[in-house]
């Protein structure tokens with residue numbers, strides 16, 4: 001593996017599992033130090049207790065983070081917003097609490113963390129990269145996912161809006177749009193053969209994605225190899241969005 005992040009520090013949310021944990025693995029494998037953020041303190045401890053390159057912070061991103069949250073993490077030059085929640089329910093049953101929490105975690109937290117990250121980077125003269133984790137549902141709606149799909153499409157536009165404003169400061173802002181990836185988020189669905197087969201029939205590659213495949217694209221977008229890419233939302237979906 002290359003060492004594209006030697007000497008760099010990244011802050012990764014949703015780092016206690018799934019795609020976020022794979023991103024931590026990938027970035028540290030390439031030389032980064034990582035500040036791993038999640039609400040699940042025991043999973044963070046379990047994963048990172050023996051990892052010198054990782055410090056971890058318990059944080060519930062459904063609440064606004066402190067003003068100095070990013071600045072106090074050190075000289076962070078990469079921000080990965082991977083934390084996300086999906087509360088499935090028919091539209092008429094979708095509670096206000098679920099709507100608010102989904103908006104807070106999937107949209108407001110990346111917004112607020114990006115603002116703090118940018119202030120911090122501007123104080124150091126600019127530069128740096130943000131990678132947001134959107135979804136194929138940034139582009140297409142799914143039944144019983146109203147809040148999720150709304151927040152993921154808004155996160156896609158936030159990515160582009162930030163990219164426009166921050167390009168003059170050398171801060172690149174991109175996103176991945178994962179297709180169905182094998183994580184806890186969809187474990188129940190994948191373990192039901194009928195539902196899994198129905199889902200796979202929509203994936204031209206006929207398999208679920210692996211978290212490490214999402215992490216590889218995040219690492220590319222965060223690295224200098226993507227130095228002329230900003231405002232991009234890259235599907236990592238086995239071809240789902242070709243239809």
Ligand SMILES: NC(=O)c1ccc[n+]([C@@H]2O[C@H](COP(=O)([O-])OP(=O)(O)OC[C@H]3O[C@@H](n4cnc5c(N)ncnc54)[C@H](O)[C@@H]3O)[C@@H](O)[C@H]2O)c1
Pocket residue numbers: 013014015016017018019020037038039040059060061062063081082083084085105133134135136177178179180181182183184185186
């Ligand atoms: N798995 C998929 O098929 C898929 C597809 C498209 C997009 N995504 C997106 O990928 C990202 C990662 O999801 P995943 O599939 O790895 O799921 P996951 O459930 O395995 O991981 C999500 C992580 O976010 C954390 N988190 C949730 N709410 C939080 C909060 N309030 N504060 C702090 N941390 C919180 C969880 O504790 C968990 O560690 C999410 O943004 C998700 O929407 C996933």
